[in-house]
Amino acid sequence: MKKTISFPVVTLFLLISLLSAGVTFSRNANDPAAGWRAGVARTLITPQEPMWMAGYAFRDHPAEGTVNDLWAKALILEDMKGNRALLITTDIESFPKYTSDRIRNRIKETYGLEKAQIILNGSHTHSGPVIQGMYDVIYTNDPGELKKVRDYSLKFEDKIVALVGEAIKSMKPAQIYSQNGVTRFQVNRRNNSEKDFLKQTEIKGPNDYAVPVLKITDASGTMMAVAFGYACHNTTLSAYEWCGDYAGFAQEELEKMHPGLTAMFFQGAGADQNPIPRGTVALARQYGKTLAAATERVLSEEMHELKPIIKTRYSEIKLEFEKPMTKDELKKIISESEGYIKSWAEDYLQRNEKDQPIMTSYKYPLQIWKLGDQAIIGMGGEVVVDYAIKLKQTFGQDIFVMGYCNDVMAYIPTAETLKEGGYEGAISQMAFGLPAVWKANIETEIIDEIHRLARKTGMKKVN
Numbered sequence: 001m002k003k004t005i006s007f008p009v010v011t012l013f014l015l016i017s018l019l020s021a022g023v024t025f026s027r028n029a030n031d032p033a034a035g036w037r038a039g040v041a042r043t044l045i046t047p048q049e050p051m052w053m054a055g056y057a058f059r060d061h062p063a064e065g066t067v068n069d070l071w072a073k074a075l076i077l078e079d080m081k082g083n084r085a086l087l088i089t090t091d092i093e094s095f096p097k098y099t100s101d102r103i104r105n106r107i108k109e110t111y112g113l114e115k116a117q118i119i120l121n122g123s124h125t126h127s128g129p130v131i132q133g134m135y136d137v138i139y140t141n142d143p144g145e146l147k148k149v150r151d152y153s154l155k156f157e158d159k160i161v162a163l164v165g166e167a168i169k170s171m172k173p174a175q176i177y178s179q180n181g182v183t184r185f186q187v188n189r190r191n192n193s194e195k196d197f198l199k200q201t202e203i204k205g206p207n208d209y210a211v212p213v214l215k216i217t218d219a220s221g222t223m224m225a226v227a228f229g230y231a232c233h234n235t236t237l238s239a240y241e242w243c244g245d246y247a248g249f250a251q252e253e254l255e256k257m258h259p260g261l262t263a264m265f266f267q268g269a270g271a272d273q274n275p276i277p278r279g280t281v282a283l284a285r286q287y288g289k290t291l292a293a294a295t296e297r298v299l300s301e302e303m304h305e306l307k308p309i310i311k312t313r314y315s316e317i318k319l320e321f322e323k324p325m326t327k328d329e330l331k332k333i334i335s336e337s338e339g340y341i342k343s344w345a346e347d348y349l350q351r352n353e354k355d356q357p358i359m360t361s362y363k364y365p366l367q368i369w370k371l372g373d374q375a376i377i378g379m380g381g382e383v384v385v386d387y388a389i390k391l392k393q394t395f396g397q398d399i400f401v402m403g404y405c406n407d408v409m410a411y412i413p414t415a416e417t418l419k420e421g422g423y424e425g426a427i428s429q430m431a432f433g434l435p436a437v438w439k440a441n442i443e444t445e446i447i448d449e450i451h452r453l454a455r456k457t458g459m460k461k462v463n
Contacts, residue, residue, distance in 0.1 A: 034080035036308045038216045039171035040225040040262040042073045043163045045090065045156060046242050047129050051148040054093035055126025056238055057138040057340050057431065062145065063129075067243035067281055068252065070128055072160055073264045074167040075216065075225050077176065077371065083310040085369055086118045086167075087227060088160060089264040091244040094122040094382075094408035098133030099153055104406070106161045111168065115406075116314035116367060119378050121266040122404050125234040127243040131156065137347060137433045138340035173219045177303035178374040180398060181211035183294035185246075185287050186232035186273040188385070190422065197276050208269065208388045211291065212400040213298040214374075223261050226254060228295045229402065231268030231385055236275045236284035246275060249288025254295060267404040271382035271411050272424050306372030313453045316363040317445060321436040324348065324358050344430040358435045365406045366446065368453045374398070375459050377450060378405035381412040384424060387443075391450065396462040410434055415443045 046069045050062035070091035077085045086107070095103075100120055107113050130139055132153035140146065184207075187197065191204040214227040234245035244251065247265040254263035275287050325333075325345075330352065333345040351358060365380040376399070377391060383403035391401055403412075411428040418425045418440055426437050454461075 034308070036080075036174045036176050037078040037171045038174035038176070038224060039076045039167040039169065040074065040216070041163050041166035041170060042071050042262055043159045043166075044069055045072050045092070045159060046070045047152055049148065051152060052130045052140050052145050053126075053240065054128055054130045054134060054139075055235070059240070061240070063242055064240040065242070067127070067237070067241045068248050070125075070242055070244055070248070071251070072163055073262055074163045075227060075262075075264060076164070076167040076171060077310065078171060079310040080308040083312075084113060084117055085310050085312055085371065086113055086164060087264070087266070088118070088120050088163070089227065089266050090120070090122050091125055091248055092122045092128040092131060093124055093126060094131075094134065094404055095120045095406060096131055096133035097407040097409060099131050099157065100407050103157050103160050106157065107164055110161060111164055114314070116312040118406075119367065119369070119402065120406050121378075121402055122408065123234050123244060123247040123265050124267045124270070124404050125243065125245040125247060127237050127239070127241065127245055129242075135431060135433070137343045138431055174224065175217050175221075176306045176371060177215040177217075178306055178371070178400075179213050179298045179301070179303040181213055181294045181298040182209050183211055183230070183290055184209045185275055185290055186230070186270060187276040188272055189274040189276070190272050190420075190424065192276070194274070194276050206385055206389055207273065208385050208392075210268075210397070211294045211298065212268070213295055213303070214371075215299055215303055223258055223299070225262040225264060226295065226299060227264040227266060228291075229266040229268045229400065230291055231270035231388060231401075231403070232273045232275055233270055234267070236278040236287060237281065238279070243281075243284065246284050246287035246291060249285045250291040250295070253289050253292035257292070257296060266402050269379070269383040269385050269388035269401050269403040271403060272384045272417075304374070306374050309370070309372055311370040311457045312367065313456050314365070314367040315449060315453060316365050317449045318361045319364045319442055319445060320361045320439045321359070321434065322439055324352075324435045327352050341427070341430050344433065347433070348435065362409055362434070364409070364446070366449055366453060367405070368450070368457050368459065370457045370459065374400070375454075375457070376400040376402065378402045379412065379446070380405055380407045381410055382408060382424075382428070383412045384414060384417055386414045386417070387412070387446070390447065394461055394463055395454065395459055410438075412446070413438065413442070415440055418442070
């Protein structure tokens with residue numbers, strides 16, 4: 001007799017197959033039980049062999065040890081209609097476009113999430129590994145070391161994609177809360193001398209001391225995850241040991257306070273902000289504990305509960321460069337410079353002499369999330385603090401501003417920073433391998449696009 005499979009078994013098999021493929025189902029928003037669902041996961045990303053470290057051009061050999069482990073962590077949120085948003089935080093220097101695009105494309109293929117729904121944020125620790133596509137002109141050219149970078153980067157991609165799946169599998173009913181705290185160890189490095197800092201009696205700005213905090217609890221009120229940020233370079237340390245710097249210590253401290261919690265750090269608009277003084281593990285640990293204490297204070301007080309509604313928008317705008325340098329200008333730099341600046345000039349002189357095309361603009365990523373009424377602005381690149389200040393003046397002090405999101409291609413200066421020059425305004429373009437400085441309209445282009453995205457998500461201006 002021919003065997004048949006009952007309808008319920010077939011249906012169950014089909015449902016399991018669809019869920020495994022990442023297919024989502026819209027939930028009934030009129031269901032009284034409808035609300036947030038959230039899932040979290042983490043994976044170790046500390047390199048298992050000595051390899052080149054990211055962040056400082058002066059390093060001349062691979063890492064020699066580990067202060068604390070590096071982690072990638074994922075938080076997936078789902079609202080009452082089944083809309084999703086995915087935050088991935090990592091203890092790496094940054095996400096270069098090459099790696100970021102590969103990861104986001106794979107997440108879309110595997111789990112059906114679009115770029116607007118994904119934020120990849122690097123903590124900007126300068127004690128993490130080089131990722132493929134990052135600062136090609138300033139690190140090693142040794143074939144063996146470059147192979148280590150490629151091999152690590154491919155494993156890193158695989159781990160991030162698998163991490164998303166683990167977070168999705170762990171999803172359960174949740175509540176989400178937001179609030180801003182405050183702490184003050186960032187120092188504007190453009191307006192304060194690190195050498196003379198301990199002699200100063202005041203810290204010159206601009207600064208943004210906000211500590212944005214997102215708390216996720218399960219149905220019983222137990223904290224599952226906390227995502228928190230700060231706008232300050234993770235550059236307390238510059239030795240040859242893997243370390244999450246102050247952000248790594250802050251995450252560890254919060255997880256010690258709350259066993260079972262996943263603490264996730266995201267970097268803000270801290271491109272011109274440094275922890276000062278710096279240079280020792282003890283200082284990195286101090287700043288980490290300081291940030292953890294500021295976050296814990298927010299968690300222990302009443303926070304603003306967010307309604308289960310997700311809105312996401314994403315765009316890439318064309319930011320143009322000024323005219324590239326001439327052959328004579330490049331030759332002058334080569335004769336007067338050394339290190340990555342000389343390497344940059346030699347590279348572009350070679351391109352010039354071979355009449356190779358030189359890019360005139362860059363597709364710059366911006367996005368906005370609204371979780372309930374909590375607005376989160378994600379900006380690519382190393383964003384100077386003035387952007388956060390100006391956006392908060394427009395949209396209110398409660399918004400969260402993230403830098404270092406999805407693609408870090410250069411520093412993102414304001415028009416004033418460009419005019420002033422210096423590392424953030426001009427020289428850093430060479431470290432990133434870009435052909436020239438940004439055009440003076442960069443600030444207007446970025447702010448205008450944020451306002452356009454804000455209108456689409458229903459963000460309200462306060463001024």
